[in-house]
Amino acid sequence: MKVRDLPTPSLVVDVDALDANIATMAAARPGRTLRPHVKAFKSTELARRVAELGGHQAFCCATLREMEGMADAGLGDDLLLANETLDAPRLRHLVDRGDARVTVAVDSPETVEVAAHAGAEVLVDVDVGLPRCGCRPEDAGRLAELARTRGLNVRGVMGYEGHVVGDPDRGRRAEKVAESMALLRRAHDDVGGDVTSAGGTGTYDLHDWAGEVQAGSYLLMDTHYAALGLPFRQALRLEVTVISTSPERGWGVVDCGLKSLGMDHGNPTISGWNVFFCSDEHTTFLADATGDSEGRALPAVGARLGVLPAHVDPTVAYHDRLHLVRGDEVIDVWPVDLRGW
Amino acid sequence: MKVRDLPTPSLVVDVDALDANIATMAAARPGRTLRPHVKAFKSTELARRVAELGGHQAFCCATLREMEGMADAGLGDDLLLANETLDAPRLRHLVDRGDARVTVAVDSPETVEVAAHAGAEVLVDVDVGLPRCGCRPEDAGRLAELARTRGLNVRGVMGYEGHVVGDPDRGRRAEKVAESMALLRRAHDDVGGDVTSAGGTGTYDLHDWAGEVQAGSYLLMDTHYAALGLPFRQALRLEVTVISTSPERGWGVVDCGLKSLGMDHGNPTISGWNVFFCSDEHTTFLADATGDSEGRALPAVGARLGVLPAHVDPTVAYHDRLHLVRGDEVIDVWPVDLRGW
Numbered sequence: 001m002k003v004r005d006l007p008t009p010s011l012v013v014d015v016d017a018l019d020a021n022i023a024t025m026a027a028a029r030p031g032r033t034l035r036p037h038v039k040a041f042k043s044t045e046l047a048r049r050v051a052e053l054g055g056h057q058a059f060c061c062a063t064l065r066e067m068e069g070m071a072d073a074g075l076g077d078d079l080l081l082a083n084e085t086l087d088a089p090r091l092r093h094l095v096d097r098g099d100a101r102v103t104v105a106v107d108s109p110e111t112v113e114v115a116a117h118a119g120a121e122v123l124v125d126v127d128v129g130l131p132r133c134g135c136r137p138e139d140a141g142r143l144a145e146l147a148r149t150r151g152l153n154v155r156g157v158m159g160y161e162g163h164v165v166g167d168p169d170r171g172r173r174a175e176k177v178a179e180s181m182a183l184l185r186r187a188h189d190d191v192g193g194d195v196t197s198a199g200g201t202g203t204y205d206l207h208d209w210a211g212e213v214q215a216g217s218y219l220l221m222d223t224h225y226a227a228l229g230l231p232f233r234q235a236l237r238l239e240v241t242v243i244s245t246s247p248e249r250g251w252g253v254v255d256c257g258l259k260s261l262g263m264d265h266g267n268p269t270i271s272g273w274n275v276f277f278c279s280d281e282h283t284t285f286l287a288d289a290t291g292d293s294e295g296r297a298l299p300a301v302g303a304r305l306g307v308l309p310a311h312v313d314p315t316v317a318y319h320d321r322l323h324l325v326r327g328d329e330v331i332d333v334w335p336v337d338l339r340g341w
Numbered sequence: 342m343k344v345r346d347l348p349t350p351s352l353v354v355d356v357d358a359l360d361a362n363i364a365t366m367a368a369a370r371p372g373r374t375l376r377p378h379v380k381a382f383k384s385t386e387l388a389r390r391v392a393e394l395g396g397h398q399a400f401c402c403a404t405l406r407e408m409e410g411m412a413d414a415g416l417g418d419d420l421l422l423a424n425e426t427l428d429a430p431r432l433r434h435l436v437d438r439g440d441a442r443v444t445v446a447v448d449s450p451e452t453v454e455v456a457a458h459a460g461a462e463v464l465v466d467v468d469v470g471l472p473r474c475g476c477r478p479e480d481a482g483r484l485a486e487l488a489r490t491r492g493l494n495v496r497g498v499m500g501y502e503g504h505v506v507g508d509p510d511r512g513r514r515a516e517k518v519a520e521s522m523a524l525l526r527r528a529h530d531d532v533g534g535d536v537t538s539a540g541g542t543g544t545y546d547l548h549d550w551a552g553e554v555q556a557g558s559y560l561l562m563d564t565h566y567a568a569l570g571l572p573f574r575q576a577l578r579l580e581v582t583v584i585s586t587s588p589e590r591g592w593g594v595v596d597c598g599l600k601s602l603g604m605d606h607g608n609p610t611i612s613g614w615n616v617f618f619c620s621d622e623h624t625t626f627l628a629d630a631t632g633d634s635e636g637r638a639l640p641a642v643g644a645r646l647g648v649l650p651a652h653v654d655p656t657v658a659y660h661d662r663l664h665l666v667r668g669d670e671v672i673d674v675w676p677v678d679l680r681g682w
Binding site: 039063083084086087090136162242243245246249255260262263264276278279300311313320339 | 348404425431448452476503582594605620641658660682
């Protein structure tokens, strides 16, 4: 099948760009020093390719659904739920299946109790500057002690410097990572354990202390991360059709919008055109003088274009398939089988 | 099943609020004077309830998938694809099934050709001020003539004043609707036909000329439309769990985020708390002094809260089920079966 024969909108993955991203990251952070985060792509087929080509055996998840799906796919060697859960029966069921090593983040006595009920291993989740989950560094040791009292294996600590990963200034990113890791190191001194887990795509090469980095966006990429000048290629695009044009008024419309693109990082990008706005199933682009589309004729109604998402994770979560392409050939289709909760 | 036993995040519909919204709208725009827009809820079960309780027989869709699903569900009396499509084989297949009356919007010679290939009926889509699809009013007559030359039944015109529906000032909304409808009326003079289709939830009671209004958000509602003071109740919420709190730092975290909420209209609302920001699977809320949460103790880890989406359409599109509830009982589950494309 050719790419031009796909219905639109369809998510398309350039397999050579994906493989290049896997190789680039594996060279920088081989094997266990990277824990790829499946939340960014939600596909066990893609996870399998990362395991095979990148040589990474441990994965990171954001939901129980992702944990269960990875275990179903035989990718359960070492799964970390890098998030807090209060769903004790479901976590216990996952542990009881026995086909995955299950570790969960804990940051409170309540989440320790859930892990104890389930018999999961734990990492103490530490707030290193992002106002979200994670206990205060000074509380981490007490929480680890509580967990051990409850019979749990405390594997170590995690701390996600999510307030840093998107900073466009590399020097400042490095400085803030060091500040965050000083907090995590302090917590680790009190907690102990082999695992020190941190980071993301924007800081993957700025960690000299953390034992493993949690990165996922590097595989498919988006325009937000592309702005950081990282060595990863844009592997994901939305294949769309031009459904309307108005040369007199200077705009065209393609058939993707708020329901096929995560919008929290702003508008998507259409190379050569100025995106004006998105509605549910439409994106209007301009042929005006404010960008590089100046003076160009609008594409024909029926033409195909590629749209680059601003934020990969919530974009993929809208779709049920990834179409793997090489040039203009569709060579495989991978289900986005880790959607939902 | 009780609401508190649902896994989280789960989309929950207050069935009494939904039924009240159906009744309020049906009183204002009965039967054929409303063409409910399924894009806002993507569920054939919900559409069936609107047909049965509201007495509306004609529906509006934004995608071919929605058209096909409505026909599959036996709700194909009069389906309008209020959007342009270039997928001639798929449209033809839908028409050839023979179980739905299929009308499509056209705004170009190319889309007329697609309709002709498929044997669909058409409405001429007219730009009435929203820079998106729709031909110029002065081109509508020529397009209708072309369609008739190609043997098509031209049922009339449609024009969506999407640039107006969210204006918080009712007087200004009314004024702009009148301006838009003057443009549509001019087009209709040239096009002819019985159907004049326009509007949305924000302007449903401001149309004295258009024969039918295309509204969908009124059924479930969101905080964006709620700000207009319309007589529709908030029927949709996201049931979530508090997964982390930090009384010392003054915030809590619930387990919904960018992958369970449409974000183009901004942050969701948690009654009594100040939403700070969303990430993929988290929403952080503050107990600070800037809102009505001042001085309150944070909820306990494990507590349930309700989150109100800012934009209903792209929120529902992330979920595969709507849980119908009355009080604290889950009385039914409806699949969101019109997702995808």
